[in-house]
Amino acid sequence: MATPATSPPSHTVSTISINPLLLNTVNVSPLPLLALLYSKPKNARVKRALDEREPKLVENEKTCIFVSGNKTSERIRDAMKDMNSMKRPYAINFSKKNDIHPFDDASSLEFFSGKNDASLFVTGLHSKKRPHDLVLTRMFDGRVLDQIELGIDSYRSMAEVDTPKASVGTRPLMVFHSDLFDTHPTFTHLKSYLLDFYNGHHETAIPLASVEHVISVTAGPVEGSLEEGAALPKVHVRVYTIKLLASGSKVPRVQLTEMGPSMDLTIRRVAEADSETMKAAMKRPRISQKDLDSGLGKKRKNIETDDMGDKVGRIHVGKQDLSKLQSRKMKSLKIGRKERKAAEADADADAAGNDSGMDED
Amino acid sequence: MDVSQQLADYAAANAAEVLERPTPVELDTGLLAAYDTTPVDADEYKAALEPHLLALTLTSTQALLAGLFSLPTKSSEHGPVAQLADPTFVLPREKPLPKPKPLTKWERFANAKGISHVKKDKKVWDDERQEWVARWGRDGKNKDAEDQWLHEVKNNGSDPTIDPRATAKAERKARTEKNAKQHARNLAEAAASPLSTLDRKPTAGTASQGEKANARSIRKAELDRGMLVSKVSTASLGRFDKSIEGEPRVKGIKRKFETNLGDHASEKASAMDVLNRLGTAERKRAPKKGGSGVEGGVNTRKAVRYEERAAQLANRRDGKSGGGRGGRGGKSGRGGRK
Known part of the structure; x- marks a missing residue:
């Protein structure tokens, strides 16, 4: 039942004066604002590039940026050059100096990481306090995950050793010697970084013939205690090329030749990852067997690379209309003027017949 | 460098002697890595560093290759391809796991309703044209109504001056x-x-x-x-401040009015609510309805409670017990305001 139209409107809410303390509750509706700010990529190329940077179930190989600080030494430059050549093609070299001190302020690294979609950093520095300083930084989600600072005590570059080198882009074997890599957190951290650096991207299969070199990482023997503040044993990094010799069995005999670089490293400062971030970084996706079998994130349909290294795609062009195929041109096969006229007249008559049919409907 | 040194170097480079390890070398073929967990021998390390490192590397590399060559293989144009197992040493990801699409x-x-989604095909069969045509877009089927050459005007009292073509187009545009x-x-x-999963601010x-x-x-x-x-934090609550161009306007809470021609029951309820607060309703209603304890002009419930209270007070005065329950809380308005 309706109330009489003359009755005064009932006020449910009266006006309020604006109180500064109430302003937090002022209704600033986010939705129209968001709709305005949400911008789509302008074209397909940009969209692909942006999609490539989104988090993926099966991740791409980590890219490393090599950046030097305000002051570097020749040893540091050589070391970065050699590390770069072994990391290629997933390496970006910054040729200019940058005012970077990763342990004090890693914001520039985070910026570089965002710009280049890179998550590994090697920063070369040299100072009186910390000569020949190499800072290894790892990122997660665009932020610094952990860092380790190494001093290069002695260095022998690849160029100094006159031996054959491994080809670019081949995956090294990595061997770690010493129990410290299992027991000491700093050494485990270093092992994790180095593995991540060269072999972090898990391949499901490798051709056995592609094994060309091995990176050997050895921690020196423990002298005295490993307590806080005590000097940690040195770390020796050597790289050898592998020659496989027949041994009479399935497993070949190995011969090693030094390839360079070889470094003796001292561990300096370490910034461990905070446990919560590390936990998030260690999360593994649950991938169903069906997705794995269909080659999730790896298999590209109809795109192949041929022997020349060219990308070849296969596309479906539909069934060819053979009736319109141009066969050999001969006078006897030619349609004459008369025949053409007759054919056109036939077509017209057909069309007229159809039209009249429609009119009747 | 004399000949003996060169010979020694050559011998070292061609060494193939594998060291004895007390614990076998751990293999992680997924990462192409091997971990030799035996502590490094301090004497050997000090006496001859390079040959010792070479010997260590040779030992672990030999073990790793033995592991790799024993893996199942597939043949390819580049020779046998070893199928690697999953890594045992877990490395951190580069980016967090992708979140499901909202x-x-x-x-x-x-x-919520259990409706299963059927994806529409992009093309539909056109019976007249005898071909598959686009559902929308160029020459789309959704333009059939506006593109037909003859529009039927139904004899049902609709306005014959309305352009059916324009109407159909406007409807389609509105849908879009x-x-x-x-x-x-x-x-x-x-x-x-x-x-984010970590509840952090996203980075650039x-x-x-x-x-x-x-x-x-x-x-x-x-x-x-x-x-x-x-702006309103000055002594004058911003009354004398200049306003800047394009500054956000203060949006208060809007007044809302109920319709004049509304639901009678709800209006009655709200009016009663106001009266309840004033207390007039209680007074007006009590004698008529009789209340819950009124009999012959005496509120028996009140009288009983009064007696109880008096007894309690007497008890307390005697010091027998700490006290009974308190009175009931104040009356609260029913059907509160929104």
Whole structure:
């Protein structure tokens, strides 16, 4: 039942004066604002590039940026050059100096990481306090995950050793010697970084013939205690090329030749990852067997690379209309003027017949 | 460098003697790595570092290769390809796990109602044209109504002056518009959903477009609010301040009125609510309805309670017990205001 139209409107809410303390509750509706700010990529190329940077179930190989600080030494430059050549093609070299001190302020690294979609950093520095300083930084989600600072005590570059080198882009074997890599957190951290650096991207299969070199990482023997503040044993990094010799069995005999670089490293400062971030970084996706079998994130349909290294795609062009195929041109096969006229007249008559049919409907 | 040195170097380079290890070398073929967990021999290390490192590397590399060559292989044009196992040493990811795509409003509704989604084909069969045509877009089937050469005007009293072609087109445009609006709303809602698994602000680098837009809008709202607060934070509550061009307007809560021709019951309820608060309703209603304890002009319930109270007070005075229960709480208005 309706109330009489003359009755005064009932006020449910009266006006309020604006109180500064109430302003937090002022209704600033986010939705129209968001709709305005949400911008789509302008074209397909940009969209692909942006999609490539989104988090993926099966991740791409980590890219490393090599950046030097305000002051570097020749040893540091050589070391970065050699590390770069072994990391290629997933390496970006910054040729200019940058005012970077990763342990004090890693914001520039985070910026570089965002710009280049890179998550590994090697920063070369040299100072009186910390000569020949190499800072290894790892990122997660665009932020610094952990860092380790190494001093290069002695260095022998690849160029100094006159031996054959491994080809670019081949995956090294990595061997770690010493129990410290299992027991000491700093050494485990270093092992994790180095593995991540060269072999972090898990391949499901490798051709056995592609094994060309091995990176050997050895921690020196423990002298005295490993307590806080005590000097940690040195770390020796050597790289050898592998020659496989027949041994009479399935497993070949190995011969090693030094390839360079070889470094003796001292561990300096370490910034461990905070446990919560590390936990998030260690999360593994649950991938169903069906997705794995269909080659999730790896298999590209109809795109192949041929022997020349060219990308070849296969596309479906539909069934060819053979009736319109141009066969050999001969006078006897030619349609004459008369025949053409007759054919056109036939077509017209057909069309007229159809039209009249429609009119009747 | 004399000949003996060269010979020694050559011998070292061609060494193939594998060291005895007390614990076998751990293999992690997934990462092409081997971990020799035996502590490094201090004497050997000090006496001859390089040959010792070479010997160690040779030992572990030999073990690793033995492991790799024993893996199942597939043949390829590049020779046998070893199928690697999953890594045992877990390395951190580069980016967090991808979040599932947020559902649209329709998808949420369909899930709740158990409606299964059937994806529409892009092409539909046109019986007249005898071919598959696009459902929308160029020469789309959705333009059939406006493109037909003859429009039937039904003899049902509808206005014959209305252009059916324009009407059909306007309807189609309205549908498109509505869909665009819904799409924008879904995007905005998706962007406003929780940012990250870690609940951190997204960075410039890896945050998705939506997250970035969301972070920006949140920041903008914060700034707007801060500005409004600062404006009314002067002694005169901002009365004499100059206003800046384009500054956000203070939006208060809007007054709402109920319709004149409304539901009688709800109006009565709200009116009674007001009267209840004034207390007049109680007074008016009590004698008529009789109340819950009124008999012959005496409120028996009140009388009983009065007696009880008196007895309690007497008890307390005697010091027998600490006290009974307190009186009931004040009367509260029923059906409170919204």
